[in-house]
Amino acid sequence: MTQSTTQLNTIQSCISDDIEAVNTVIQHSLHSDVTLVNQVAHYIINSGGKRLRPILVLLSAGLFGKIKPHHHQLAAVVEFIHTATLLHDDVVDESAKRRGQNTANALFGNAASVLVGDFVYSRAFQMMVAVQNMRVMEVLSNATNVIAEGEVLQLLNVHNSDITDAAYLQVIHYKTAKLFEAATRLGAIISQATPQDEEALSQYGMHIGTAFQLIDDVLDLSGNVLEIGKNLGDDLSEGKPTLPLLYAMRNGNATEAETIKRAIEHGGLEDLPTVLSAVERTGALQHVRGIAERECELACAAIAHFTDSPYKQAMLTLAKFSATRSY
Numbered sequence: 001m002t003q004s005t006t007q008l009n010t011i012q013s014c015i016s017d018d019i020e021a022v023n024t025v026i027q028h029s030l031h032s033d034v035t036l037v038n039q040v041a042h043y044i045i046n047s048g049g050k051r052l053r054p055i056l057v058l059l060s061a062g063l064f065g066k067i068k069p070h071h072h073q074l075a076a077v078v079e080f081i082h083t084a085t086l087l088h089d090d091v092v093d094e095s096a097k098r099r100g101q102n103t104a105n106a107l108f109g110n111a112a113s114v115l116v117g118d119f120v121y122s123r124a125f126q127m128m129v130a131v132q133n134m135r136v137m138e139v140l141s142n143a144t145n146v147i148a149e150g151e152v153l154q155l156l157n158v159h160n161s162d163i164t165d166a167a168y169l170q171v172i173h174y175k176t177a178k179l180f181e182a183a184t185r186l187g188a189i190i191s192q193a194t195p196q197d198e199e200a201l202s203q204y205g206m207h208i209g210t211a212f213q214l215i216d217d218v219l220d221l222s223g224n225v226l227e228i229g230k231n232l233g234d235d236l237s238e239g240k241p242t243l244p245l246l247y248a249m250r251n252g253n254a255t256e257a258e259t260i261k262r263a264i265e266h267g268g269l270e271d272l273p274t275v276l277s278a279v280e281r282t283g284a285l286q287h288v289r290g291i292a293e294r295e296c297e298l299a300c301a302a303i304a305h306f307t308d309s310p311y312k313q314a315m316l317t318l319a320k321f322s323a324t325r326s327y
Helices: 003-013 016-029 035-045 052-062 069-093 104-108 110-130 134-157 165-189 195-222 243-251 254-266 272-281 284-302 310-324
Strands: none
Touching (some): 003 052, 003 310, 035 104, 052 069, 052 310, 069 104, 069 134, 134 165, 165 195, 165 243, 195 243, 195 272, 243 254, 284 310
16 A cells, blocks of 8 residues: 555545545436436546545534535535536547546547536536525635636646746646635635634645645656556646646756757657656756645645644645655
């Protein structure tokens, strides 16, 4: 068992019953009278995700006392929003593999994936309305809108080797961190926490989400293919400029910089061995891991004032997992 698996098991141990309750809500809420909707939706939901975003809803709620059915409902909503973005992402990126399995679009086609993604989005909004809390609606509708903006920003940055670190981090904050932030904020809102505690949990989620995506970028260039469930260099093959690539391009020699620039601008994997060599030689992966670790330190600091509990300890472990994970 890897360290990452051990950490994830530790995180889940104090909310195992609640995770099962969320899974029950998910399976029940996915039902449709349209057979293809059922097939695609159940395939993507059951394809081995970590359920980190719903876990964040549960853990943040646990800081304030008993986890209730409304929390299970909102945790499922957050997972549905995440699932819908994956269905759409894989079509946009023309991805064939995710989590070591065929993507839904590879199995069922692009049209089915996009349309079922729309179904999952709209089902999420039906469920959040049922909670009857306008603040919940505000947070989730805002998060969904920002995530869509992040997707468009990422699309605009494909094949752009001149993107700045700040511009790239903005994409991360919009596309990935925003849903983590919403998840932790929801746990506070539905528990009627103070505005200060709500904001603290929002900051925790944002920093965790940023670290999580940065480590995704690292694993794309260094991970164990069997563990990460996709091929090395997938981002590079699509022409996506990630932080390790930008760092290596700035700090490599002229040949390395030109090779990375060409790889980003044209996509493909012809230059992958040279790019990986440059990334290793310049210490780009260590540099980005360092940024992820600082993000997690900020996340831990944001929740330091909360009373110690199994939920808080799990959140601190989750911070460490986000910066050190191997998958």
